[in-house]
Amino acid sequence: MRILFPVFAALLATTAPAAFAQQARPAPILTTPEAKDVWTHAQPEVARVTHVALDLTADFTKKTMRGTATLDILAAKSAKQIVLDVDDLAIAAVTSAAGKPLPYTVGQDDPELGQALTIQLNGASRVVVRYETKPGASALQWLPPQLTAGKDKPYLFSQGQPINNRSWIPTQDSPGVRQTWDAKITVPTALVAVMSGERLDGAKGQPAGKGMHSFRFRMDKPVPPYLIAMAVGDLAFKATGPRSGVWTEPSQLDAAAYEVGDVEKMIDAAEALYGPYRWGRYDMLVLPPSFPFGGMENPTLTFLTPTIITGDRSNTDVVAHELAHSWSGNLVTNATWSDSWLNEGFTTYFENRIMEAVYGQERAAMYADLDWDGLQSDIKDAGGAQAPTTRLHGDPGATFGQLDYFKGSTFLRTVEQAVGRARFDGYLRSYFDRHAFQPQTTAGFLADLRANLIKGDQALEAQLQLDRWAYQPGLPENAVHVQSATLAQVDARLAAVKVGGPISAVQPQGWSTQQWMRFLNGLPRQQTPARLKELDESLGLSKFNNAYVRSAWAELAIANRYDPALPSIRAFVNSVGRGLLIRPIYEGLMKQGDWGQPIARRFFAEARGTYHPATAAGVEKIVAGN
Structure with missing residues (x-):
């Protein structure tokens, strides 16, 4: 049974901060035993964050964000302190809204959870944390110009899920502690900032002096902290409908807009199923290749991998997935x-x-x-x-x-x-x-x-x-398996190949990504060098422009220690940072012992700088054998 924590009524009875006074009743917190979050230092049942106001400047030279986070606090009358999550932030000062210094301590570093920032409230219902991020912040990736599509201007983006946002925002970084937020992000005038909230300034922002300008945003609906997201770069926008559009680098804009062109139909379909879309706009941002996921459901601004852009809209399930999160996950x-x-x-x-x-x-x-x-x-x-x-x-x-x-x-x-x-x-x-x-x-x-x-x-x-x-583990016997007639046709061609039929008879012209994946993943994992050569030459796998196909081909080639495919695999892991597509490659290489492990470590050493910090950390564990 879902219940509110016992002191919630007392929290509501306390004097509310000015920003909080304008808001609706805060989202409840669950305190049933299974709702205890072991991935946070916070104690929201004692004192919780209800609103975050950011005022940050992006320094591309130092690769840091610096400024303030002003937090509105809802606390029990007996609460003496509030505990926040931080991860390697340089804390300069903590004060009340009136500027009075508040005592604070930063706890020991936990390699998984970061540190606890404990602030003595001394009666304050609003605290201001002045801080600076570190260049290696796990949520932030700073890209040099050569790793962008335009090759001319740098790029910055954040990825907060599940608990990385504590490396750039001092708050209670738990999905059960929903918070509203607003932000002012100051960046060089050659760049544009976007965020996962309502945009309050035009495309050029507001002048901020010394070659800088600022962009303001707000999210007036309480969201879990991992959904606070931003990106800064050479960005352009194209509408895809009355309440949707796509941001990306100018050279990718037309291709991206075409690929996601059915998004308004998707919004209509989603609303017909499960009720109104409650977030205003549904815009998308197609990021550089180092973005670690297929998509991220940041409210009002879904982040998308460029690997979905294949020119045939066969990967728009990623768009549908992130849109669906507007109900399941965000709501x-x-x-x-x-x-x-x-x-x-x-x-x-x-x-x-x-x-x-x-x-x-x-x-x-x-x-x-x-x-x-x-x-x-x-x-x-x-x-x-x-x-x-x-x-x-x-x-x-x-x-x-x-x-x-x-x-x-x-x-x-x-x-x-x-x-x-x-x-x-x-x-x-x-x-x-x-x-x-x-x-x-x-x-x-x-x-x-x-x-x-x-x-x-x-x-x-x-x-x-x-x-x-x-x-319970496993799969109950009542599980429903939906079967596809289209993929059954692929299976028929696959069956012929399995008994030695010529690859040239496959005739995959016009296949979608899903048909390619069924075919490649269905091939026996043991193949002769001659058969692998036939596959590659007949189907052009090493030069395929579809990242899903390239990844599946790499897995098959690695399983057979097929050296001729290594140049293509090396180029692939240096140009794609999506974890779903590159992790299996490194895992496959590591399973190949003396042949594959040196290759995995060499490829990772070359490509590491192109990966998001979270992806790099995950691959590092793989190549270390952990």
Whole structure:
């Protein structure tokens, strides 16, 4: 049962900060046992942040952000202090809003969680932290001009999920502590700043003196802190509809706008399914290749990888996925990272429904069928159906591979089939309404499902096996597998290849990314050098302009120690920073012992500077054998 923490009424009774007084009632915090966030130093049940106001200047020479964060605090009457999360920030001063110094301490560094910044409130309901980030801040990537599309101006972007934002914003960095925010970002006049909130200035911002100008933003809806995001660069904008558009470097603008051109149809489809889009605009930012994810659902400004730009809109499922997060994740958020499937599993299911509405049932079936393949592969690679990391609810960050996405969406699809689509859609729409702008746990969701969908139907309860899906490893036998007729045709060609048929007979002209992935991932992992050469020469795999295809080809080549593919693989890992596409390459090389491990370390040494800090740290663990 979802409850508010015991001192919440007392917190509301305290004198509210000026900024907070203009806001609606703050989002509740859950304090049920499963809602305790072990990835934060904060004690929000004692004192919590309700609003963050940033005033920061980007210094591209020093690779730092410096300025202030002003935090509105809601505290119990007995609270003496507030605890924030920071990660290697240089704290210069902490004061009250009136400028009175407040005592503070910075705790010992935890290699995973950073430090606790403990501030003595001395009656203050607003605190001002003056600070500077470090050049190696885990959320920030500073790109030199040569790593951008234009090769002329530098670039900066942030990536906060799950807990990286504490390296540039001192706040309570927990998804269960939702906060409103505003910001002024000052940058060189040759560059443009964008953020995940309402834009308050025009394209040129406001003059700030000495070759600088400022841009102001605000988010008046409480969001989890990981959704505060910004980017600075040589950016241009093109509208894709009345409430959507795309930002990117000028040379990529037309291609990016074409690729995401169906976004207004997607917004309409999403609203028809699960209610109004509540964030105003839905703009997108296509980043340089070092962006570590396929997309990031930052409100009002989804961040996208350039690897989706293939000219055929076959990867717009990424756009649909990030849009769906506007309901599942941004509107209703996992309270802790132990329940990240509540964000990603819901969103993957919702994404598929959007794709079906816009592109038809068969295209949606292709995505679902491939997700099923990924689910089976992840369970196998995790160690089998009894592996603890195949549970949906577990230790934060421990779920194997993409099981949060694939097992979570399969769970919801299984419920849909059991109760009927119309009934399930009605339930989900009401679920998003009931829990809008609130955190959620697995236990809370299952309780809501039982109260508002199952309603005491014991036969349905037994059929669904809710607790087994959520808390047990593996895949229940009632799991629904959607099969694609299009991919079945690919399977037929694949079967001919497996028995020695010529590669030239595959005839993949016009294939989408999904068809290519089914084919390449379905090939036997053991191949002769002659067969690999035939594959490469007949299909042009080493020179393919689709990053998904290049990554899948690299995995196959590495599994067979195929040296002729190494120049292509080297070029690929030096030009793409998306973790989903490069991690399997490094993992594959490391599995190849004396042949692959020196190659992995050499490639990483060359490419490291092109990766986002979080990606670089992850790959470093792989090549170190951890």
